[in-house]
Amino acid sequence: MPMEKIKRIIPYAVVLLTSVFFWVLACRFACETRSGNLGPDFWPKLLLGLTMVVCLYEIAKITLFHRDQASDDDAGEVKAEAPKHYPGLLIIGTLMTVAYVYFVSILGFILCTFLYLVLFMIVGRYRKVWVIAVNSVIGTVLFVVIFMKAVYVSLPLGQGPFQQFSLLILKMLGIR
């Protein structure tokens, strides 16, 4: 089978296998269904069944029928949709966002947000130090006021000394 066909089949095969896995899980739902009623597995199975039928149809279509022009078009489309220039930047940005989510409960919302903004701007090739510092401070204060004072969102204050730091800043901003 040509490589191009295999490449086109892979996404459908992955979806099909995942659907089969979830179908098996749906069969194991712990429940007692009264006669005449639909069990909790009905709706997921209906959706999974439909997904599997569509995947099988697409796989069969790609495998059995020649659609050179269409396949060329589709492949071209996938290639055209991937104009990545900075994969390193992308990975760093993603890691920083994940790290923010992890560290926000330890460092606290205020410090973590300030660091996140500063580091993101540096990684994003912004080099004006004063602009970075001012933007990060103003941004952090603005977010604190909007989310903690105006919208009353209870954001993480951090642990140990970081919590003390957060409370000090909140006190300075007049937020109780």
Place this chain on the structure above:
Amino acid sequence: MQGIEYVLEAISLYHISIALAGVIAGTVIGALPGLTATMAIAVLVPLTFSLKPASALILMGAVYTGAIYGGAYSAILLKTPGTPSAIATTFDGYPMAKRGDGDLAVTLACTSSVFGGLVGALFLLLLAPPLAKIALAFGPVEYFWLAIFGLSLISALSEGHMLKGLIGGCFGMLLTTIGVAEVSADIRYTFGSHTLIGGIEPVSALIGLYCVPVMIDLVATPARHLQVSTEGRGFRLREALSLNWRHKFSLLRSSVIGTITGILPGAGGSIAGLVAYSEARRSSKRTEYFGTGEPEGVMASESANNATVGGGFIPTLVLGIPGTPPDAVILGALLVQGIRTGPNLFVGGETSIVYVFIAGLFVATVLMLPTGLLIGRYAYRFIISVPKAILVPTVAFMTIIGTYAIRNNMSDVVIMIVLGAIGWVLDRYGFKPSPIVLGLILSRIAEQGFVQGWIIGTARGNAAAEFFNRPISLGIIVFIGISMFYPLIARRWRLNKELQNDSET
């Protein structure tokens, strides 16, 4: 004479100030992804206790109106609906912004929102008691068919890959099966995790699927600013009004759809926007341009979602049944104020409160035009002028905190990021996020309606009859049929006509 008194009270400096403050606050909160209209009103509830009932209602109505409109900013400029009501606005709003018409899209969203809001308020003023009965006529089966009507939009949103759209829609619907089952309350697909028992919060999934891929692409591309074709060209109000006038029937139809959807308890602005968008696309002569930056798409979505404000107040005030989630919060605030909602509210001793409020809603909706245009213009300028190195972390941060704020739960943020990554990968293989989101929003209503309808039908001895024998259901089924097959028939008809013309020439 009494009517004039109500209007005079509503346009007093005090009430205009309240409405203005409410519209501005609502617009800003609505523009932030994750902060919904419900949250905006809930935050303000304690403030309303010190106000008179009519003033409190005007403030909450103004915030509600502003928040629904505010959701359009991020939908148009960042492809991330600020509120779920603006989902359908992203379909054409973002492509418009990408080609340099973001200012026009924002203005169009504003004028259409004002029009939709006025239509909704007019319905509330003139037809509240009879229209409230429509809400009572809708049973589970009708809700099921309404959800299917919304899902029929999948074919339109699949961008030429119908089957991929179908898979995406099923994926979105499957996401809603995680957690506690709608009717039977059984636990599904939680993998032993307590976090997943509460299910996937639609707003966090929405932010993840729409915003994360955009953020990833912004980070990965070399341009220093957002890539739009031109600089801002002012308000472009005349152009927007001219487009509104050209599509006046579509605008009116979308507003009526929005009002009626608003009347239905639990339906809300997101479904109104999607159904109106679907209907506008079906009836348009430029069907093929929908999804690529067609102004009529923005108009349909925005007029419909703002019309739900007035529509939602109809069952809330007449029956005491909230039409939309923000109405539920408003209803609670009214109860605290000692106001008993019901049909007597329109004829009894508290008539003045209702009519001053309705007049105030008109005022707030009209005020949305200048404030919305001003905020919109500066939002657009800001977004295209701020370097990506500043814009990306700011938006990324807002999505994180917006998601966290929904349930004060960091697990929602993790789910948002994971779904965003999945959405980005799926997008690479041609599975667009819109059908996934459509499934996510409509699946709960569809499942609940289907299972409850089935139980009722089985108890009556014929489940199928329950789904196909009710007049409203049949009406919606006809619309689904038209919505699905009309574009095909119309295309064939146009092709035949073109062929005929060619052969004649």
